[in-house]
Amino acid sequence: MSRRTLLASAGAAGAAAALAACAPAAAPAPAGGLTLRWFGNNAWELTAGEVTVLVDPWLTRFRTGAYTPAGADPATPITVDTALLDRYVTKADAIVVTHGHYDHLPDVPHIAARTGATVFGNETHCNLLRALDAPAEQLNQVRGGERVDYGSYRIDVVPSVHSMTGPRARVPFPGSRPGAVPPRPRTIADLVEGGTLGYEITLGGRSVLALGGANYLERELAGRRPDAVLLPVGGGSVPDYVPRLLDLLGHPATVLPTHWDNFDEPLERPAVDTGGLDKLRAAVAKASPAARFVALDHLQRHTL
Numbered sequence: 239m240s241r242r243t244l245l246a247s248a249g250a251a252g253a254a255a256a257l258a259a260c261a262p263a264a265a266p267a268p269a270g271g272l273t274l275r276w277f278g279n280n281a282w283e284l285t286a287g288e289v290t291v292l293v294d295p296w297l298t299r300f301r302t303g304a305y306t307p308a309g310a311d312p313a314t315p316i317t318v319d320t321a322l323l324d325r326y327v328t329k330a331d332a333i334v335v336t337h338g339h340y341d342h343l344p345d346v347p348h349i350a351a352r353t354g355a356t357v358f359g360n361e362t363h364c365n366l367l368r369a370l371d372a373p374a375e376q377l378n379q380v381r382g383g384e385r386v387d388y389g390s391y392r393i394d395v396v397p398s399v400h401s402m403t404g405p406r407a408r409v410p411f412p413g414s415r416p417g418a419v420p421p422r423p424r425t426i427a428d429l430v431e432g433g434t435l436g437y438e439i440t441l442g443g444r445s446v447l448a449l450g451g452a453n454y455l456e457r458e459l460a461g462r463r464p465d466a467v468l469l470p471v472g473g474g475s476v477p478d479y480v481p482r483l484l485d486l487l488g489h490p491a492t493v494l495p496t497h498w499d500n501f502d503e504p505l506e507r508p509a510v511d512t513g514g515l516d517k518l519r520a521a522v523a524k525a526s527p528a529a530r531f532v533a534l535d536h537l538q539r540h541t542l
Contacts, residue, residue, distance in 0.1 A: 271541045272442035274466075274494065276534040277326065278509060279341050279501045280450060282468060286442025289391045292333045293437065293448045293468070294342040295349055297322055301502045302340070302426060305512050312411075312427035316344050322505065323348055326537070330355035332393060334439070335363045336450020337400060338432035339411055341501055344423070347372035358386075358393065362415045362432025369422050382435055382458070391441035397458050398436040401451035407475040438464055444542045447487065452479060452497070459486045465542055466492035469522070471514030480518065481525035489526045492542060495519070495533050509536050 275283040282293040298319040304310040323345055330353040333346055343363065347370045350357050357367065357377050364377045378386075382397030400409045413430035423429050436458075437448045447464040452472035467490045473479030484490070495518050499509035515533060522531050532540050 272444040272446070272465075273539050273541045274446070274534075275539045276494075276496070276536065278499050278505050278536045280336065280468075280470065280497045282448065282496070283327075284439055284441065284446060286444070287390070289331050289441050290329045291391065291393070291439050291441065292327070292330045292349065292355070293439075294336055294450065295327060295330075295333060296341050296343065296345045296501075297326060297505050298345055299501050299503070299505055304341075304502055305500050310410075310426060312425060314340075314426045316340060316423055316426060316429070318345055318348055320348055324352065326505075327353070329353060331388075331391070333357045334393065334435075334437045334448065335359035335367075336398070336436065336448065337434040338363050338366050338415075338429050340426035340429040342450065343367065343429055344370060346370075350376050358395065358435075358437070360433050360435060362430065365415045365417075365419050366423060366429060366432065368419045371422075380435070391439070394438040394440075396436035396438060396447075396462075397455055398434045398449065399451070399453045399455060400431050400434040401453050401470065401472050402475045403472070438462060442542075446542075447490070449496075452476065454483060456482070456486060459483070462486075463488045464490050466490055466494060468496045469493050469518065470497040471495060471512070471518045472497070480521035484522070484526045484529070489529060491528075492530045492532055492540075493522050493526070494540065495531070498533075499536070505536055507536070 272286045277297050280294040281296050284291045300317045302310040302314045327349050333355045350372050358380055360381055364379045368374055380395045382395050384395040386393045409431050411430050414432045434450050439446050445464045447467045452470040453476050498515045500512050503510050519531050
C-alpha cells in the first residue's frame with residue numbers, strides 16, 4: 239500500500255496511527271555507552287547520557303527521482319515536514335553538517351530553532367542555513383581542523399571531499415556560496431555541495447567518524463582511531479575506497495553503513511536498498527574481517 243493510499247483510507251484522525259503501524263520496530267535505547275539511531279540517508283543521532291549530537295539530520299525525504307534513470311529533478315521544490323521532525327527529534331546539543339546538498343541540510347534550521355543546538359558547517363553551509371532562516375547566533379562556522387571540547391563531548395572537524403558519481407566522476411550540484419547570504423533556496427538545485435567536511439564525535443567514552451560522502455582525504459584521517467565509522471556506500475571512483483579507509487583508521491571495531499537507502503521513500507517505512515549495501519558489506523568483510531558490520535533499519539538504534 240502506498241503512503242498516499244494509506245493516508246486516504248485511514249482518514250485524518252487515524253492517519254498518524256496507521257503510518258506508525260507501518261514503521262519498522264525501533265529497538266529501545268539500551269542503557270550506557272554511546273547509542274546511535276539512524277534516520278535514513280546520512281542522518282544520525284548520537285546520544286550518551288544527557289548529550290545528543292545530530293549528523294546531517296534530514297528526515298523529510300520528499301520525492302526527487304534521485305534513484306530513477308533520469309536522476310533527481312533539479313527543479314524539485316524544497317519542503318520541510320515540521321510535524322515529522324518534531325515527532326522524532328526532541329533534543330540536540332550540536333548538529334554537524336557535512337555538506338550543503340538537499341538530502342543533508344534543509345531540515346537543520348527548524349531543528350536548530352526548536353532545540354537551541356549549536357550548528358557546525360563551513361561558510362557555504364552557514365550561508366545556506368541563514369538563507370533558510372536558521373538562528374544566526376547558533377551557527378559555528380568552521381573550515382576543518384578545529385577541535386571543540388565541551389567537556390562532556392568533543393567534536394573534531396575533518397576536511398573532506400564529496401563522492402564523485404557518473405561516467406565523468408563529478409560532484410552533483412557543485413558550487414559554493416561565499417560572502418553574502420544568497421537568496422532563499424527554493425529548489426534542490428539551489429542547495430549546492432559547497433565543500434565537504436567530516437566529523438569525529440567523541441562522547442560516552444566512544445568516538446565515531448561521520449563522513450558525508452563516499453570519499454575522503456587520506457592525510458586528514460591518518461592517525462585517527464575511532465571506535466566506529468559511519469561509512470557511505472559507493473566510492474566506485476575512489477581507488478581502494480574501503481580497504482584504504484579502514485586501514486587508515488586502524489580498523490575500527492564497528493562499521494555502520496550510511497547513505498544506502500532510497501530516500502525518495504518515507505522514513506516511516508523500512509529502508510529500501512539502492513544496490514550498494516551488499517557490496518559495501520563484502521568489501522568491509524574482506525578488508526577488516528574482525529569488524530562488526532551493523533546495518534540498521536530506519537529509526538533503529540545500536541549502542542557501542
